[in-house]
Amino acid sequence: MKRTLIATALSLCSAGALANSFQHQTNLDYQWGDILNAELDSYSLSHQFYLSPVQTPNNMPRAEAGFLSRSSSLLFGYQYNQFDFGTLGKTSLSGWSLGGEYRDVSHNFYASLLWTELNNSDDRVGQASLGYYVDPSWLVKLDVEHLRPDGDGSTTQYGISTKKLMTLAHGDFINIEASYMDLADSSLGRFGVAADYYFGQNVSLGLAYDWTTKGVFDPEADAFTVRGQWYALPNLALRAGVTFDSVDTGDDLFHLGASFRF
Structure with missing residues (x-):
């Protein structure tokens, strides 16, 4: 048993030493909170496969390796949500996602597609983006969301987003993101801004603000998120966050997660 533990530890350390180049990233996330008069426990597992090895540029944030390398990828995800209504009982909801990103160092164009379906339901969401790298570290995208609620027709809505x-x-960095989506069948728009400050390669602390409004500065609903991430090893990231007054439900949500690269 002792030899097995030592061998496992050595293999993890070796993987970390080689993690400046990787093609796989597996993510595990857990969210919880009291929403809609129920206790929520949400678990998600996703895996991203890069079609070519991703190199982490020297001294650049490890979390941004995929963005900077422009390696195309495929993504699969699964999520399970459990709602506990106390004396009224429990119910659960699960779904899966499949998608990918296309980009390459030989040009500045970007495209992505993500399809999400809920199990035991006709609910589905399709998301697509077309974008352009204004420079190696600045991406601008046009976004489309196609929503098909269970038994309630379908809608398509359009937006724009950017990341710099x-x-x-x-040796520090800052990541800035902004987005806007024109919500279909309503007079509302959904806005989002976020910033993550990188203390070198491994540690980041970020803030995000999301809101819906008929104009720009008169929100109908808004939410603040505080988040952080730490690469404890070159191939292992740990993260945590909290969202205050979620835009969707008005409740607080807490988040823990981890990512492993190989």
Whole structure:
């Protein structure tokens, strides 16, 4: 048993030493909170396969390796949600997602597609984006969401989003993101802004603000998120976050997660 534990530890350390190049990333996430008069426990598992090895650029944030390398990828995800209504009992909801991203260092164009279906339901969501790298660390996208609620027709809505990674002094970085989606069948728009500050390669702390509004600065609902991530090893990331007053439900949500690269 002792030899097995030692061998396992050595293999993990070796994987970490080689993790500047990887093609797989597996993500495990857990969210919980009291929403809609129920206790929520949400578990998700996703795996991203890069079609070519991803190189982590020297001294750049490890979390941004996929974005900077422009390696195309395929993604599969599964999520399980359990709602506990106390004396009224429990219910669960699960679903899966399949998609991918296309990008390459030989050009500046970007495309992505993600399809999500809920089990035992006709609910489904399709998301697609077309984008352009204005420079190696700045991406601008046009976004489309196709929603098909169970037995309630379908709608399509359009938006725009952007992501920019900036290099600061002393080896630090800041990631800026912004998005807008025109919500179909309503006079509302959904806005989002976020910033993550990278203390070198391995540690980040971020803030996000999301809101829906008829204009821009008069929100009908809004939410703040505080989040952080730490690469404990070159191939192992740990993260945590909390969302205050979720836009969808008005409740607080808590989040823990981990990612492993190989």
